[in-house]
Amino acid sequence: xxxxxxxxxxxxxxxxxxxxxxxxxxxxxxxxxxxxxxxxxxxxxxxxxxxxxxxxxxxxxxxxxxxxxxxxxxxxxxxxxxxxxxxxxxxxxxxxxxxxxxxxxxxxxxxxxxxxxxxxxxxxxxxxx
Numbered sequence: 813x814x815x816x817x818x819x820x821x822x823x824x825x826x827x828x829x830x831x832x833x834x835x836x837x838x839x840x841x842x843x844x845x846x847x848x849x850x851x852x853x854x855x856x857x858x859x860x861x862x863x864x865x866x867x868x869x870x871x872x873x874x875x876x877x878x879x880x881x882x883x884x885x886x887x888x889x890x891x892x893x894x895x896x897x898x899x900x901x902x903x904x905x906x907x908x909x910x911x912x913x914x915x916x917x918x919x920x921x922x923x924x925x926x927x928x929x930x931x932x933x934x935x936x937x938x939x940x941x
Contacts, residue, residue, distance in 0.1 A: 828880070832873045839870030852921070858910050861903040868896040 843863040851859055875889045 825880075829877050832877050836870045836873035836877075839866050839873060842870075843867045854910070858903070858906045861899065861906045865896065865899040865903045868892060868899050872896055 843866055846859055846863045846866075849859070872889065872892050875885070875892055879885050879889050
């Protein structure tokens with residue numbers, strides 16, 4: 813079905829395939845980076861919602877290329893797009909309600925940073941004094 817919507821111009825098809833596969837690879841790589849990121853406990857939920865949303869975007873772009881040559885899978889693309897819509901809405905709502913907390917620095921992290929800075933100042937003072 814979807815193959816009827818695209819002009820079968822080779823240069824446009826190559827552009828479509830390369831662009832969508834590049835986007836898919838990037839979107840599938842981002843959640844891997846997010847999983848390795850250390851965040852404060854109050855940011856974990858938002859990070860998970862965002863990771864799921866980005867992952868589904870990657871799957872969606874990869875499926876667009878697959879469906880181009882296998883139009884029978886169009887329904888799968890529609891389901892993935894619907895899941896992406898739900899995940900993006902959840903990420904947006906979570907971001908809205910957690911926006912103020914995103915810029916907060918947890919007290920234990922702040923205290924640790926202050927201690928490290930004070931130690932560096934003492935070391936510099938001892939070295940120059």
